Amino acid sequence: QVQLQQSGLGLVKPSQTLSLTCAISGDSVSSNSAAWNWIRQSPSRGLEWLGRTYYRSKWSTDYAVSVKSRIIINPDTSKNQFSLQLNSVTPEDTAVYYCVRQGWYFDYWGQGTLVTVSS
Amino acid sequence: DIVMTQSPDSLAVSLGERATINCKSSQSVLYSSDNKNYLAWYQQKPGQPPKLLIYWASTRESGVPDRFSGSGSGTDFTLTISSLQAEDVAVYYCHQYYTTPLTFGQGTRLEIK
Numbered sequence: 001q002v003q004l005q006q007s008g009l010g011l012v013k014p015s016q017t018l019s020l021t022c023a024i025s026g027d028s029v030s031s032n033s034a035a036w037n038w039i040r041q042s043p044s045r046g047l048e049w050l051g052r053t054y055y056r057s058k059w060s061t062d063y064a065v066s067v068k069s070r071i072i073i074n075p076d077t078s079k080n081q082f083s084l085q086l087n088s089v090t091p092e093d094t095a096v097y098y099c100v101r102q103g104w105y106f107d108y109w110g111q112g113t114l115v116t117v118s119s
Numbered sequence: 120d121i122v123m124t125q126s127p128d129s130l131a132v133s134l135g136e137r138a139t140i141n142c143k144s145s146q147s148v149l150y151s152s153d154n155k156n157y158l159a160w161y162q163q164k165p166g167q168p169p170k171l172l173i174y175w176a177s178t179r180e181s182g183v184p185d186r187f188s189g190s191g192s193g194t195d196f197t198l199t200i201s202s203l204q205a206e207d208v209a210v211y212y213c214h215q216y217y218t219t220p221l222t223f224g225q226g227t228r229l230e231i232k
Contacts, residue, residue: 037221046223046225046226047169047212047214047223047226048223049219049220049221049222049223062219064220065220098168100168102216104157104174104175104216105157105159105171105174105214105216106159106161106169106171106214106216107171107180109168109169109170110168111168112168
C-alpha cells in the first residue's frame with residue numbers, strides 16, 4: 001500500500017519561499033511507471049495542478065505555466081521523497097497543498113498541508 | 120489547456136434516489152491509439168484529500184461501491200450514483216489526464232434533500 005507523508009511549514013511570509021516534502025512508502029520515487037505531483041486547493045482556484053517529477057531513464061519535470069517561473073520540484077532518491085519549492089509567495093498562494101502519486105490518473109494522495117501566506 | 124466544466128454546481132437528492140453529475144471537456148480526452156478516455160472522477164469529504172472513484176471514464180476503483188458508475192466518451196461524461204446513501208454527501212470532481220496541464224472540474228456539491 002502506497003503512503004505519502006507530507007511535512008513542512010504551514011505559515012510563510014510574503015516574498016519568501018514555501019517548502020514542502022513528501023515521503024514515499026510502498027513505492028519508489030525512481031519508479032519507471034509513476035510520476036510524483038504537487039496539487040493545491042483553494043476556494044478561489046479549486047484544485048490546481050502545479051507540477052510533477054518522474055523518472056524514465058532520466059529525470060524530468062513538468063510545471064504549470066502559472067507557477068513555472070517560481071517552482072522547483074525535486075526528487076531525493078536517498079530518502080525516497082520529493083519536494084516542492086515555491087518562491088516569492090503572495091497571499092494568493094495560500095492553499096492546501098497535496099503531494100500525489102500518478103500512474104495514469106492520481107491514485108494516492110498525501111494528507112494535505114494548509115499553507116498560509118501572511119506577515 | 121483543457122477546461123473541465125461540471126454541472127450542476129450543487130445538487131440535492133433524496134436518500135435512495137439517483138444522482139447524476141455531468142462533466143464536459145473543452146476538447147476530446149479520447150486517445151485514438153488505445154481508445155481510452157483519460158477521465159477520472161474523485162470524491163472529496165471535508166478535511167480529506169480527494170478519493171479516486173472512477174478512472175478511464177468508467178472503471179470503478181477497487182473498493183468503491185457499485186452504486187457509483189461512470190459513462191461517456193470524447194468530451195461528455197457522467198458520474199451516476201444509483202441509490203444515494205448518507206455517506207455519499209461530498210464534493211465530486213472530474214479530472215482529465217490526457218495532457219498537461221492536468222486539470223479538474225470546479226466540483227459539484229452533493230447534498231441530501
